[in-house]
Amino acid sequence: MASKTDHLEREHEVHDGKEDWSGGKEPMNVSYGKLMMWYFLLSDAFTFAGLLIAYGALRFSSPSWPSPDFVFSTYPFGKEGSHLPLIFVTIMSFVLIISSVTMVRAVQEGKRENKNGVVFWLLMTVLGGASFLGCQAWEWTNLIVKENMSVTTNPFSVHNAGGVYLNADGSEAKKEDGSPDKFESGDGYLIHRATILKDGDPRGQASHEAGGHGDEAGGHHHEVFVYESQLPLDEAGQYIDERGYIHKKFKVTEGDNAGKVMTEEFGPKAFGALFFFITGFHGFHVFSGVAFLLIIAINAASGLYVARKNGYEMVEKIGLYWHFVDLVWVFVFLVFYLL
Amino acid sequence: MHLSYEESKKHVVKGLILLAVITLIEVFLSLIGKGDLLSGLSAAAPKVTLLVTGLLIIVLSIYKAYYIIGDFMHMKYEVRGLAMSVLLPTLLLVWAIIAFLQEGGSWGARREWVREKDKAPAEQTAKPKQQGMLPGSEDGWYRMF
Numbered sequence: 001m002a003s004k005t006d007h008l009e010r011e012h013e014v015h016d017g018k019e020d021w022s023g024g025k026e027p028m029n030v031s032y033g034k035l036m037m038w039y040f041l042l043s044d045a046f047t048f049a050g051l052l053i054a055y056g057a058l059r060f061s062s063p064s065w066p067s068p069d070f071v072f073s074t075y076p077f078g079k080e081g082s083h084l085p086l087i088f089v090t091i092m093s094f095v096l097i098i099s100s101v102t103m104v105r106a107v108q109e110g111k112r113e114n115k116n117g118v119v120f121w122l123l124m125t126v127l128g129g130a131s132f133l134g135c136q137a138w139e140w141t142n143l144i145v146k147e148n149m150s151v152t153t154n155p156f157s158v159h160n161a162g163g164v165y166l167n168a169d170g171s172e173a174k175k176e177d178g179s180p181d182k183f184e185s186g187d188g189y190l191i192h193r194a195t196i197l198k199d200g201d202p203r204g205q206a207s208h209e210a211g212g213h214g215d216e217a218g219g220h221h222h223e224v225f226v227y228e229s230q231l232p233l234d235e236a237g238q239y240i241d242e243r244g245y246i247h248k249k250f251k252v253t254e255g256d257n258a259g260k261v262m263t264e265e266f267g268p269k270a271f272g273a274l275f276f277f278i279t280g281f282h283g284f285h286v287f288s289g290v291a292f293l294l295i296i297a298i299n300a301a302s303g304l305y306v307a308r309k310n311g312y313e314m315v316e317k318i319g320l321y322w323h324f325v326d327l328v329w330v331f332v333f334l335v336f337y338l339l
Numbered sequence: 340m341h342l343s344y345e346e347s348k349k350h351v352v353k354g355l356i357l358l359a360v361i362t363l364i365e366v367f368l369s370l371i372g373k374g375d376l377l378s379g380l381s382a383a384a385p386k387v388t389l390l391v392t393g394l395l396i397i398v399l400s401i402y403k404a405y406y407i408i409g410d411f412m413h414m415k416y417e418v419r420g421l422a423m424s425v426l427l428p429t430l431l432l433v434w435a436i437i438a439f440l441q442e443g444g445s446w447g448a449r450r451e452w453v454r455e456k457d458k459a460p461a462e463q464t465a466k467p468k469q470q471g472m473l474p475g476s477e478d479g480w481y482r483m484f
Contacts, residue, residue: 028420029421041425049432050435053432060444090363100411105348108348319412323412327407330404334397
């Protein structure tokens with residue numbers, strides 16, 4: 001009996017976990033800093049998930065949604081009116097993937113305590129991150145300045161029935177090659193914006209003599225000038241609203257409304273707000289990542305991590321963050337550009 | 340990681356090629372779904388093409404996420420407790436995605452219903468007798484609140 005108690009006591013002593021609290025032992029076999037980075041990333045994942053789920057819910061609630069292959073078809077140095085669906089954003093994704101890979105290389109060099117290797121690969125990663133931000137800056141500028149998308153106005157939408165556009169005199173429009181300027185159900189459209197002039201500006205006269213009515217023959221957009229005092233301007237072929245957005249008119253040729261003349265409407269309002277907020281929030285993560293990568297590259301170059309007990313662990317931590325930014329992009333790319 | 344330095348360098352290049360190829364396939368599938376490539380498929384069965392390509396793209400994206408977390412972030416090589424404490428909470432998101440997409444669909448249906456009702460001609464109904472608690476109340480007790 002006594003020996004049994006003795007045995008139990010000893011057993012208890014061995015498993016009371018006292019040694020777990022005496023220091024020097026890391027829970028889950030990972031350093032405090034890396035563990036906390038993981039939990040920060042978990043919480044950040046929830047923030048992004050909240051935003052992306054809001055996007056999903058609003059998209060599901062809208063009767064139509066702008067098609068990404070139509071909205072994201074522009075690219076830098078392209079001619080006016082040239083379209084390559086999704087190509088530019090695919091390049092952006094490649095840039096981010098490559099920068100993720102250079103980050104892995106920096107971590108590997110850190111494990112070997114190779115200072116120059118760490119600094120070189122960190123700088124490569126900075127370059128990748130900065131290139132991505134540059135691409136995003138171009139994309140945003142194009143959407144805001146050229147295509148007039150804003151947080152509250154979404155000029156991109158989709159036709160829900162086939163039809164044909166109308167001329168300024170109300171007749172059916174023809175393209176440059178003489179074929180009818182028609183569209184099918186599911187085709188996307190972009191509502192362009194006229195340049196609003198003060199009364200008396202001579203540029204407006206020229207535009208009207210040339211019959212400039214915002215027609216988009218062959219996909220080319222001619223600049224339209226209107227006088228402030230004319231707005232809103234309701235013509236047979238188009239309606240120019242108070243802010244100068246040119247809503248083209250068309251005759252529906254199929255479905256319930258066949259034969260009716262209708263006007264292009266703005267797309268679902270939430271599109272712009274969600275796009276700018278979510279890609280902006282991701283871009284801000286990339287920006288902070290670039291800043292931290294630079295700081296850590298400078299620290300590494302100065303030999304700070306040679307002196308540290310845990311060596312180049314800082315590189316591993318920023319690595320986790322950087323891969324997470326790439327991971328979030330996988331899902332932003334999925335919902336905004338692919339689906 | 341139990342790989343040698345040279346091996347792990349090769350492993351990284353493999354990861355790069357894998358992710359790049361998957362991304363290319365995704366873009367290709369997306370363009371098929373929208374009818375930009377192989378437009379015959381989309382013209383023949385637009386909804387089915389969109390659904391099938393969409394599902395494939397989602398599966399590929401999840402695989403990309405798995406690869407980034409497992410290999411690049413070294414989650415494969417961490418102890419099970421750490422992996423579970425980070426990955427299990429994200430299961431809540433599965434519930435949130437299902438719930439909120441369902442909710443979004445229901446907003447859409449309601450919006451559609453309101454639009455239908457708006458189009459319908461107004462019915463001429465006889466005014467009900469005054470029953471409310473407030474003078475002038477025509478449609479029930481709740482007007483008093």
